[in-house]
Amino acid sequence: MQTIAAVLDAPGAARPYAASAPLRLATLDLAPPGPRELLVRIEAAGLCHSDLSVVDGNRLRPVPMALGHEACATVVAAGSAVTRFAAGDRVVLAFLPACGECVACVSGQGWLCAAGAAANGRGELLGGGRRLSECGHDVHHHLGVSAFAGHAVIDERSAVKIPGDIAPEIAALFGCAVLTGVGAVFNSAQLRPGESIALWGLGGVGLAALLGALAAGGEPVLAIDPVAEKRELALALGARAAAHPDDAEAMIRAETGGAGVQVAIESAGSGKVLAEAYRLAARGGRVVTVGLPNPADPFTIPAVSLVAEAKTVIGSYMGSAIPARDVPRYIALWRAGRLPVERLLTAVRPMSEINAALDDLASGAAVRQILLP
Numbered sequence: 001m002q003t004i005a006a007v008l009d010a011p012g013a014a015r016p017y018a019a020s021a022p023l024r025l026a027t028l029d030l031a032p033p034g035p036r037e038l039l040v041r042i043e044a045a046g047l048c049h050s051d052l053s054v055v056d057g058n059r060l061r062p063v064p065m066a067l068g069h070e071a072c073a074t075v076v077a078a079g080s081a082v083t084r085f086a087a088g089d090r091v092v093l094a095f096l097p098a099c100g101e102c103v104a105c106v107s108g109q110g111w112l113c114a115a116g117a118a119a120n121g122r123g124e125l126l127g128g129g130r131r132l133s134e135c136g137h138d139v140h141h142h143l144g145v146s147a148f149a150g151h152a153v154i155d156e157r158s159a160v161k162i163p164g165d166i167a168p169e170i171a172a173l174f175g176c177a178v179l180t181g182v183g184a185v186f187n188s189a190q191l192r193p194g195e196s197i198a199l200w201g202l203g204g205v206g207l208a209a210l211l212g213a214l215a216a217g218g219e220p221v222l223a224i225d226p227v228a229e230k231r232e233l234a235l236a237l238g239a240r241a242a243a244h245p246d247d248a249e250a251m252i253r254a255e256t257g258g259a260g261v262q263v264a265i266e267s268a269g270s271g272k273v274l275a276e277a278y279r280l281a282a283r284g285g286r287v288v289t290v291g292l293p294n295p296a297d298p299f300t301i302p303a304v305s306l307v308a309e310a311k312t313v314i315g316s317y318m319g320s321a322i323p324a325r326d327v328p329r330y331i332a333l334w335r336a337g338r339l340p341v342e343r344l345l346t347a348v349r350p351m352s353e354i355n356a357a358l359d360d361l362a363s364g365a366a367v368r369q370i371l372l373p
Helices: 049-055 114-122 168-175 177-189 204-215 228-237 245-255 271-279 303-308 323-335 351-363
Strands: 002-008 023-030 037-047 070-078 090-093 132-134 137-141 151-155 159-161 197-200 221-224 241-243 261-266 281-289 312-315 345-350 368-372
Touching (some): 023 151, 037 090, 037 351, 049 351, 070 168, 159 323, 168 323, 168 368, 177 204, 177 261, 197 204, 197 245, 204 261, 221 245, 241 245, 245 271, 345 351
Parallel strands (some): 197 221, 197 261, 261 281
Antiparallel strands (some): 002 023, 023 132, 037 070, 070 090, 090 159
16 A cells, blocks of 8 residues: 655755754555554554654664654554454554563563664564665665654554544554653652652653653752743743752752752753752662663763762653553543643644644744654
8 A cells, every 4th residue: 555654765864854854754655564564544643753853863874764663653553463453443552562582571661672672773573674765766664663644554562542532633652652651750750759859851752751751750850942932831840949950050049949950851862961960869769761862972971979869860762651551541630631742732733743742842932843744
């Protein structure tokens, strides 16, 4: 069959993207699903900084590539060996398929699956190869999903079944923003009630982490971002205080009696910001980094402080999540009113506006935009 998808031919286009149009909508050939794969109809896809980082060249990926990794979809057909899904199932797509067999997977750390990471790096599905092509030439998959499209073929291990009554534009958020941000708080930092926490970077992931911090009972919950509108949203969501990065230290010292925060979460994707979060963590504090900086961006700290101050730096990929476990858990919290993720939604736009949506993301004007095929 054929599908229309947003394809990146080369990274590094100049802004504004509405003029340079780095993503083009192309009609691609889509091969049928293999034995452990699903053909899905994309209902809604979220635009994330991880997509932008491929477009601007900060995260180099093989091209041409059909982008998009955060989505809600409906299963159209299942491969011959699939037993957990059937046509008509509503699913959230997860951007790291876990093989279930490697050391990381069998030890309960599927987010560290080497096979899944390698397949993503090659722009392939977990089972090997690509299912997208144009005029006989392969088009690479983005993180096993390629969700900026009408249809996609994915590995079954990239899908999590969800109830069918959730609006697609809300359900899509659970595939990356919520899974990563809330997971960074619950799984990576393991925030305990009453612990102080500060969050650097208030994009979709950072604000989802803020919601997670509030749900976990963090006190106080502090927010840092250069964009005033995002700071205002953080306060409206329940943050105790919010500050511009230039004023972050004064805010944190005032709110913690000078001690620093017990948990610091960085989702800005900057080594410099991560170093600042580390510096403003309390003795014995836990510093969690979620952002994806340019691979050449260094992170520098005084080495002695790791011992003398007993701080811990924790890398959090995909929120250290097990999607099949955590997506239903976070949906339950949303239903209970404890994770109002719908408030992170800035706009719902047609896929034809994807390049303009990239501009709004890059400028900080948007938190989460949902694209409809």
